[in-house]
Amino acid sequence: MGVRELDPGELRANVGIATQDVLLFSDTIDGNVAFGDPELPEDDTMKYAKLAAAHDFIRKMPEGYDTIIGERGVGLSGGQKQRLALARAMAVARPILILDDTTSAVDLETEAHIQSSLNRLEAPCTKIIIAQRISTTAKADRILILDAGRVIEEGTHAELLARRGYYYEVFMLQNEGIERQVAANG
Amino acid sequence: MARNKFDIDENLESPFDIRHFKRALVYIKRQKRPMIVALALSVLSAGIGLTAPLIMQHIVDVTIPAKTVGALVGWSALMLATIVISVALAAVRGRIMTSVGQDIIFEIRSDLFKHLQALSFKYYDDRPQGKILIRVVNYVNSISDVLSNGIINFILEILNLVFIAVFMFAVDVKLSLVTLAGLPVFALFLLLIKNKQRRSWQAVSNKNSNLNAYTQESISGVGVTQIFTRENRNEAIFTRLASNYRQEWMRAIHFNAMIPFTVDNLATLVTTLIYMVGLLALSPQDVTFGVILAMSSYAARFWQPILNLSNLYNGFVNAVAYLERIFETLDEPVTVKDAPGAKPLPPLQGRVTFDNVTFGYDTGSNVLENLSFDVRPGESIALVGPTGAGKTTVVNLISRFYDVTGGRILVDGHDIAQSTLQSLRSQMGIMLQDSFIFSGTILDNIRYGRLDATEEEVIAAAKTVRADAFIREFENGYMTEVNERGSKLSQGQRQLISFARTLLADPRILILDEATSSIDAKTERLLQQGLNELLKGRTSFIIAHRLSTVRNCDRIMYIADKGIAEVGSHDELIAKRGLYYKLYTAQKMEMVV
Numbered sequence: 001m002g003v004r005e006l007d008p009g010e011l012r013a014n015v016g017i018a019t020q021d022v023l024l025f026s027d028t029i030d031g032n033v034a035f036g037d038p039e040l041p042e043d044d045t046m047k048y049a050k051l052a053a054a055h056d057f058i059r060k061m062p063e064g065y066d067t068i069i070g071e072r073g074v075g076l077s078g079g080q081k082q083r084l085a086l087a088r089a090m091a092v093a094r095p096i097l098i099l100d101d102t103t104s105a106v107d108l109e110t111e112a113h114i115q116s117s118l119n120r121l122e123a124p125c126t127k128i129i130i131a132q133r134i135s136t137t138a139k140a141d142r143i144l145i146l147d148a149g150r151v152i153e154e155g156t157h158a159e160l161l162a163r164r165g166y167y168y169e170v171f172m173l174q175n176e177g178i179e180r181q182v183a184a185n186g
Numbered sequence: 187m188a189r190n191k192f193d194i195d196e197n198l199e200s201p202f203d204i205r206h207f208k209r210a211l212v213y214i215k216r217q218k219r220p221m222i223v224a225l226a227l228s229v230l231s232a233g234i235g236l237t238a239p240l241i242m243q244h245i246v247d248v249t250i251p252a253k254t255v256g257a258l259v260g261w262s263a264l265m266l267a268t269i270v271i272s273v274a275l276a277a278v279r280g281r282i283m284t285s286v287g288q289d290i291i292f293e294i295r296s297d298l299f300k301h302l303q304a305l306s307f308k309y310y311d312d313r314p315q316g317k318i319l320i321r322v323v324n325y326v327n328s329i330s331d332v333l334s335n336g337i338i339n340f341i342l343e344i345l346n347l348v349f350i351a352v353f354m355f356a357v358d359v360k361l362s363l364v365t366l367a368g369l370p371v372f373a374l375f376l377l378l379i380k381n382k383q384r385r386s387w388q389a390v391s392n393k394n395s396n397l398n399a400y401t402q403e404s405i406s407g408v409g410v411t412q413i414f415t416r417e418n419r420n421e422a423i424f425t426r427l428a429s430n431y432r433q434e435w436m437r438a439i440h441f442n443a444m445i446p447f448t449v450d451n452l453a454t455l456v457t458t459l460i461y462m463v464g465l466l467a468l469s470p471q472d473v474t475f476g477v478i479l480a481m482s483s484y485a486a487r488f489w490q491p492i493l494n495l496s497n498l499y500n501g502f503v504n505a506v507a508y509l510e511r512i513f514e515t516l517d518e519p520v521t522v523k524d525a526p527g528a529k530p531l532p533p534l535q536g537r538v539t540f541d542n543v544t545f546g547y548d549t550g551s552n553v554l555e556n557l558s559f560d561v562r563p564g565e566s567i568a569l570v571g572p573t574g575a576g577k578t579t580v581v582n583l584i585s586r587f588y589d590v591t592g593g594r595i596l597v598d599g600h601d602i603a604q605s606t607l608q609s610l611r612s613q614m615g616i617m618l619q620d621s622f623i624f625s626g627t628i629l630d631n632i633r634y635g636r637l638d639a640t641e642e643e644v645i646a647a648a649k650t651v652r653a654d655a656f657i658r659e660f661e662n663g664y665m666t667e668v669n670e671r672g673s674k675l676s677q678g679q680r681q682l683i684s685f686a687r688t689l690l691a692d693p694r695i696l697i698l699d700e701a702t703s704s705i706d707a708k709t710e711r712l713l714q715q716g717l718n719e720l721l722k723g724r725t726s727f728i729i730a731h732r733l734s735t736v737r738n739c740d741r742i743m744y745i746a747d748k749g750i751a752e753v754g755s756h757d758e759l760i761a762k763r764g765l766y767y768k769l770y771t772a773q774k775m776e777m778v779v
Contacts, residue, residue, distance in 0.1 A: 009415055017413045025403055025410075026191040026314040036414035057574045062548055068191050070311040078700050079573025092414060105700050107572055107731055109769060133732075173711060174734065 018089035018102040022081040029058055030065040032084055036092035045091065051117035052087035053110045054080070078105035086114065093123050100130045108135060115139055134171050143167065190313040192399040193427065195392040198510055206509045213293055214333055217286045224282045225338055229345075231275035234268050241265045279338075287334030291326045298322050298515060306522045307587050308547070316399030321515050324398070325391065325508040332498075332505040340498050347491040354484040358473060361481040364463050365488055368452040372492070375448050376499070379441055386438040387507035393431040395511075400427050442500045449496050453489035457482045522589055522607070529600075530609035534694040536563035536725035537598050538584060544592035545583060552591070553579045555748040561741075563598075563694075566726040568739035570769065575745045577729045581697045584727065585614055597695070615693035615724075617701040621684035623675065628657055629664040631683055635691035647689045651716035653682035678709025685716050696726040714738075733770055742766060 003011055016036070024032050033049055034040040045065060049055045057080055061067040069076060069084075076084070086102050097118075103111045111133075118127060119139075131137050138157045145153035145166055153165050160167035190196060214221070241261055249257050299322060310318070354362045404411065404420055411420055464478035538561040546552040553576045561567055569577040582588055583595060586602055595602050602610055624631055632644045632653075639647075645664065648654045656679055660666040668674050675683070681701060688696070698717075714734055730736050737756040744752040744759070744766050752764050759766035 008412075009417075012413060013415045015413070019409070019413075023407050023410050025407060026399070028191075035410070036416060038419060060551075062551060070313075077574045077578050083573070088414075105573065105731070107570070107769065110573060174732070 014094050015096045015098060016089040016092045016094040017098040017100065018082075018085040019100050022085040024069060024076075024081060024084060026068065026070055028066050028068050029061070029084065032069065033065075033087045033091055035088050040091060045087075048087045048091040049084075051090055051114075051120070052083045053106075053113045053117070054083040054087050057083075079107065079110065082106055083110070083114075090117075090121065093121075094125070095123070096126045096128070097121075098128045098130070101132065103136055104132065111135060134167075134174050190317065192314050192316070192403060193396055193423075195389075196313070196317065196395065197392075198388060198514065206506060206513055209513055210329075210333060210509055213290045214337060216293065217289055217334075220282050220286050221334075221338065224279045224286070225341060227275045227279040227282070228338060228342055231272045231279065232342075234275070235272040237268050238265055241268070283334050283338060287330040290333050291330045294329075294512060295322060295326050298326070298512065301516055301518070301520070304520045304523065305518055306520070307582075308521065309518060311547075314399035314403055316402030317395045318515075319402065320395050320398040321511055324394070325511055328508050329505045329512075332501045336498055336501055336505075340495065343491040343494045343498070347488070347495075350484060350488050350491070354481070354488060357480055357484065358477050360468065361460050361464055361473065361478070362484075364459050365456050365481070365485045367459070368456040368489070369492075372448065372452055372496075376445070379444065380503075383438070383441040383503050384507065386434065386441055387504050388510070389434040390431070390438050391507045391511060393427070393434045397424075397427045397431050400424060438504075442504075445496045445500060446493055449489060449493045453486060453493075456489070457485050460485055522586055524606050525604055528604055528606045531597065531600055531605045531613065534613050535598050536694040537561065537596075538695065538725055538727075539596040539599075540580075540593070541596060542593035543583065543590050543595060545579060545588065545590050547579075547588070552748055554583075556593070557749050558593075559743070559750065559753070561725055561727075563725055564723050565741065566721050566728065566739040568736040568742040569727060569729045569745055570731075570736060570742060570766065571745035571751070576748065577745050578699055580745065581616075581699055581727050581729065584695070585616055585697065586610060613693055614695045614697065615688040615691055616697045616699070617681075617684055617688060618699050621680045621701070623668055623680055623683065625667075625669045627662075627665050627667055628660075628683060631668065632664075632686045632690060635687035635689070639690050643690065644686070648683075648686045650719045651682055651685035651689055652712045652719075653679075653686045653716065656682070676709065678713055681713060682709070682716055685713075685720050689720050694724060696721065696724050698726065698728045698730070700729055700731070744769075 025035070027035075029049075030042065030045050031038075033045045033054075042065070046055060049058055049065075058065060058067075082102050082105055086099065089097060089099070089102075103114060106114065112135075115136075127140075129136060129140060134157075137143050141156070143153075143155060143157060143160055144151050145160075147166075153160055153163065153167055155163065161171060241264060245258065245261050245265075249261055302318065302322070351362070354365065400423065404424070411417060460482050461478060464473050464481070540557050540559050543554060543557045544552055545554045557580075569580060571577060579588075583590055584597075584602075586595075586607060589603060597605070597610065624634065629641065629644055632648060633639050635647075636643075641664075645654065648657060648664075657664055657666070666674070684701075717735070718738070726739075728735060728739060736742060740755065741753060742756060742759055743750050744764075746765065752759055752762065752766055754762065760770070
């Protein structure tokens with residue numbers, strides 16, 4: 001069924017999105033994570049915050065989950081905001097989850113944690129992940145490379161690397177140095 | 187004050203302070219001349235208006251019996267003239283006072299805006315924007331009439347009151363005292379409801395502020411609302427806030443309405459008293475019935491200005507609720523400001539020293555503790571570490587967006603706390619993840635870095651940071667119009683433009699906070715070349731997660747646990763096999779072929 005034929009409200013009720021431009025509200029952390037479902041039990045808020053690797057920094061805040069964060073998430077770092085947006089998107093537990101460059105400002109260790117969380121989500125869920133970093137996309141079932149609105153490459157991480165095309169080039173660019181350094185010292 | 191959200195009232199605990207009104211008088215005094223003119227015009231207009239009945243009397247008693255047509259036309263024309271002049275003067279007064287009111291709010295608003303621009307990030311971090319906006323726009327509007335016409339009418343009504351009182355006492359002192367007996371009762375009543383009335387108008391301003399904050403936030407966050415299909419819920423919140431406002435308004439109006447009601451009843455009561463005292467207590471020798479009639483009529487006239495004054499009083503109490511908020515904002519201390527005797531920094535070499543720096547956004551929890559390091563001029567420093575460890579805090583402290591809680595930060599040996607903000611920030615370049623593009627041409631956008639740069643200089647800067655090639659691909663090249671959201675440009679292109687802009691400004695110290703994090707891989711190589719050019723000879727602090735950006739830096743600081751956990755060059759840190767090594771081997775991926 002074409003998305004145009006669906007009622008926008010009904011369509012959106014099936015999609016969870018964390019956008020590139022994180023917009024949070026002047027509310028408690030709990031209220032922000034439970035934005036899509038205000039009746040969400042506190043335990044669940046915490047569960048999703050843990051999945052989004054946000055629990056640790058939230059716990060350290062003066063009032064934990066009840067800390068009021070400023071409008072647009074002022075007072076939080078770029079990576080912290082992104083993780084709250086991620087928790088918010090996961091908390092609605094919808095069949096489709098879209099992550100639009102949601103981990104660009106998150107360090108790599110945290111990102112690895114988030115990726116394993118995404119695989120552990122309870123409900124079956126289609127994940128569409130938009131990213132510039134190969135580390136973000138590597139574990140995906142399928143990777144699409146878009147250029148000017150067209151798919152120019154498609155496949156798994158391994159397949160795309162074997163193709164030695166655009167994806168491979170980016171991979172080499174982003175890994176430049178690591179291989180060399182690790183090899184030299186390892 | 188704790189951080190505020192949209193549905194928390196910003197309570198003002200201080201008792202009513204007459205100084206608020208005195209401070210408002212400062213603005214009013216600047217309008218002294220037009221206000222005196224307006225007052226004179228009012229008196230003149232009223233005086234001329236009063237001559238009409240006299241002329242009428244003269245026409246009826248003298249001119250008509252004399253049957254002189256010429257005189258009748260003359261007197262009639264004069265009477266018409268008095269009415270026209272009186273109305274014209276009133277109109278001129280209205281115009282003057284509108285302009286006085288607008289001038290007053292113009293000045294208050296300008297002062298508010300000037301002050302808001304000086305306030306630190308913390309002020310903005312702590313409250314929704316809508317609550318700040320409403321003070322500058324709506325609250326200031328609400329006080330214009332009270333501070334202009336309100337003052338004039340107040341003076342006029344007092345004059346009127348004195349005038350009638352003099353007449354009244356001239357006729358009969360005893361009955362005049364009876365009329366005045368209502369005043370202490372009225373004063374007592376005002377005293378009784380004063381606090382409730384003030385609180386209720388404060389509540390109105392709070393609820394109005396909450397409603398405004400929520401509306402504003404809902405508009406800027408409408409995308410998120412639609413994504414999460416939360417429209418119904420938000421509507422319920424909005425309805426609650428709007429009905430809270432309505433409820434408080436009705437309560438405040440209830441107190442306001444009680445005042446004229448009391449005045450009217452007191453006036454009636456006093457009139458009754460005059461009859462009773464006049465007829466029963468005083469002998470007919472003392473007061474004739476004519477005197478009693480005259481006095482009851484004066485009593486009614488005496489209480490009319492009091493009724494008008496009480497309406498002005500209502501307006502005044504209402505305005506005070508807004509004035510308090512306006513002055514509260516104006517009194518908000520500017521935390522980051524030039525220290526007394528602050529000196530401008532000389533042209534900088536770019537040495538940056540942290541000397542035992544401790545800092546926390548909120549008292550009690552420090553983000554950084556006893557941080558010390560020294561950066562040579564021209565050195566590039568990468569700040570890495572877990573998100574939220576304080577990387578952005580370090581760079582915010584260097585640009586003095588916040589002041590350190592303990593220790594010192596020195597630039598070329600000068601304590602930045604003792605230097606002027608302007609001389610510090612004008613020698614720094616700060617680039618964030620989202621580079622701001624103004625509406626205008628690409629040329630204008632680059633030239634923003636230094637307004638007197640020639641076109642050649644702009645192009646040279648763009649070439650240096652590798653922006654020239656993509657700009658020339660546009661049909662209109664450097665003259666291509668771009669808009670605020672920069673939608674014609676990719677993130678990477680916007681970033682390159684911002685590099686060119688910064689290069690043109692030629693700062694000594696550069697800060698890049700995740701400036702390269704959402705750039706597509708194709709642009710990345712270009713960006714890296716552009717960045718290398720930009721960094722040449724400048725001290726730089728770079729926050730990045732990308733290895734390609736970080737590894738070229740002279741030194742890498744791993745920020746964790748409120749300080750520097752590891753520091754060294756990329757090679758040194760990799761060899762050390764510590765936190766940095768761990769962080770970046772996480773990025774290493776298997777070549778599954």
